[in-house]
Amino acid sequence: MAVTYLSLVVLIPLAAVVWRSAEDGAAGFWAQVRTPQAWSALELTIGVSIVVAVVNLVMGTLIAWVLVRDTFPGKRIVEMLIDLPFALPTIVAGLVLLALYGPASPLGIDLAYARSGVLVALLFVTLPFVVRTVQPVLLELDREMEEAAASLGAGNATVFRRVILPNLLPAMLSGAALAFSRSTSEFGATVLISGNLPFKTQVAAVNIFGQIESDNVTGAAAVSTVLLAVALVVLVSLDALQRWGSRRG
Amino acid sequence: MPYRDGGLDVARYALRATALVYLLFLLVLPIALICWKTFAHGLGPVVESLSSPAALHAFLVTVEVAVFSVIANTVFGVGTAVLLVRHEFPGKRVLNALIDLSVAVSPVVVGLALILVYGRFAPLGGWLSDHGIQVIFSLPGMVLATIFVSIPLVVRAVAPVLQEIGTEQEQAAWTLGARPWQAFLRVTLPAIRWALGYGVVLALARSLGEYGAVAVVSGRLVNQTQTVTLLVEERFGNFDAQTAYAAAFALAVLAVVTLLLIDLLRPEEDAR
Numbered sequence: 001m002a003v004t005y006l007s008l009v010v011l012i013p014l015a016a017v018v019w020r021s022a023e024d025g026a027a028g029f030w031a032q033v034r035t036p037q038a039w040s041a042l043e044l045t046i047g048v049s050i051v052v053a054v055v056n057l058v059m060g061t062l063i064a065w066v067l068v069r070d071t072f073p074g075k076r077i078v079e080m081l082i083d084l085p086f087a088l089p090t091i092v093a094g095l096v097l098l099a100l101y102g103p104a105s106p107l108g109i110d111l112a113y114a115r116s117g118v119l120v121a122l123l124f125v126t127l128p129f130v131v132r133t134v135q136p137v138l139l140e141l142d143r144e145m146e147e148a149a150a151s152l153g154a155g156n157a158t159v160f161r162r163v164i165l166p167n168l169l170p171a172m173l174s175g176a177a178l179a180f181s182r183s184t185s186e187f188g189a190t191v192l193i194s195g196n197l198p199f200k201t202q203v204a205a206v207n208i209f210g211q212i213e214s215d216n217v218t219g220a221a222a223v224s225t226v227l228l229a230v231a232l233v234v235l236v237s238l239d240a241l242q243r244w245g246s247r248r249g
Numbered sequence: 250m251p252y253r254d255g256g257l258d259v260a261r262y263a264l265r266a267t268a269l270v271y272l273l274f275l276l277v278l279p280i281a282l283i284c285w286k287t288f289a290h291g292l293g294p295v296v297e298s299l300s301s302p303a304a305l306h307a308f309l310v311t312v313e314v315a316v317f318s319v320i321a322n323t324v325f326g327v328g329t330a331v332l333l334v335r336h337e338f339p340g341k342r343v344l345n346a347l348i349d350l351s352v353a354v355s356p357v358v359v360g361l362a363l364i365l366v367y368g369r370f371a372p373l374g375g376w377l378s379d380h381g382i383q384v385i386f387s388l389p390g391m392v393l394a395t396i397f398v399s400i401p402l403v404v405r406a407v408a409p410v411l412q413e414i415g416t417e418q419e420q421a422a423w424t425l426g427a428r429p430w431q432a433f434l435r436v437t438l439p440a441i442r443w444a445l446g447y448g449v450v451l452a453l454a455r456s457l458g459e460y461g462a463v464a465v466v467s468g469r470l471v472n473q474t475q476t477v478t479l480l481v482e483e484r485f486g487n488f489d490a491q492t493a494y495a496a497a498f499a500l501a502v503l504a505v506v507t508l509l510l511i512d513l514l515r516p517e518e519d520a521r
Contacts, residue, residue, distance in 0.1 A: 091497075092500045
């Protein structure tokens, strides 16, 4: 029964997308993907998602570190704030960021209709991923190992690089992969701030939406299929990362 | 820090400051600004814009969609979790992957996928429409889209707990003469209730806040298939910022309530 349910809701519809994209054969599919607008949207999506993954890798780990190893007043509030991007509807996130970083910005920073605006929106929605994957590992980490390394004369930088980092790496990479995957699929947060300028700020999801609106369903299905393939690759690598992480214990 | 020395405090404060400044600009300031913008002209306009017929209708549609999809995901989520944890069957890995895939897929792709199967010009959608059931551009399609994007939440919340409690207590209930459904209701369900509550809260929050998939599938018809998230976008696009901010603020309040509920449910789970 669960299988039927999942097939009706998930599997058959997704198969229909792939099927539709291949309607005109492989050449037709490729032609739809390589239209200048779709291709530039895909390029932007992948490029900006890589940047998002890297920024999250660094900042997420840093935030997790501060939350685990540091104590300061208000830490519990910060701890709860981290999950806010998951709970907040994406369109609200988009609106909120446009209010602060848009044309009427009280800070005087106008990122609307620019690629940096897309980046900020994606950083907002992906913030919790690395923090939440690294945090539990950091909590479990055996402090005695660090003390042993320190007592043997290792400096802080060495302890971090040789003892802490190798233990955190699988979790950091998993979180970054999740953030990357989320970035490639995001729609609500980017639709407002990007202004949907083809060749400049139009990401793949917004491009698909536009193609559906203008009734070019085959084109929409082709770009969707590329996104599906990206999602699958990320899932497979996540699976591999998890095995790697658990093998290293 | 165990190996404290002079330079370390500086490093600690630097790290703390970096983290907090990043969060300030990415999270706190935007959220604070939206509260300020919502209430810039006092409480009156907020109440007024949220009680307009279109807004009230949007809230109603949102609640309807959320209730149906949460019920479906709760029932099938628990069922799927039991299936995954307690049974071995061919295709189990595929099922697992499918559940994960449903969150990795872009909401827009979800919408497109449902249109291609349940739209009026698709075989299945055409058949349903001949029998008087319109899926796309109406409630059933929106419920389907919402189910799709929130499928894993209940499953992934419940499965680890099911794994942990094992089957001993259920078997004891069976040997004492309980029927399987009795054992499930009186033994299994109480044991997973916190995890289930956690999953349901997450699914509810996701359902209330879904935008992309619903935007594609609903046709965005004001006063018919417009949810609150669609209202935010439509009002903002039509230069009615007051309503857009007020509705966004309402959704943000729901998000905060969700976080508080999750925070309440999580320690209970850990304490067991």
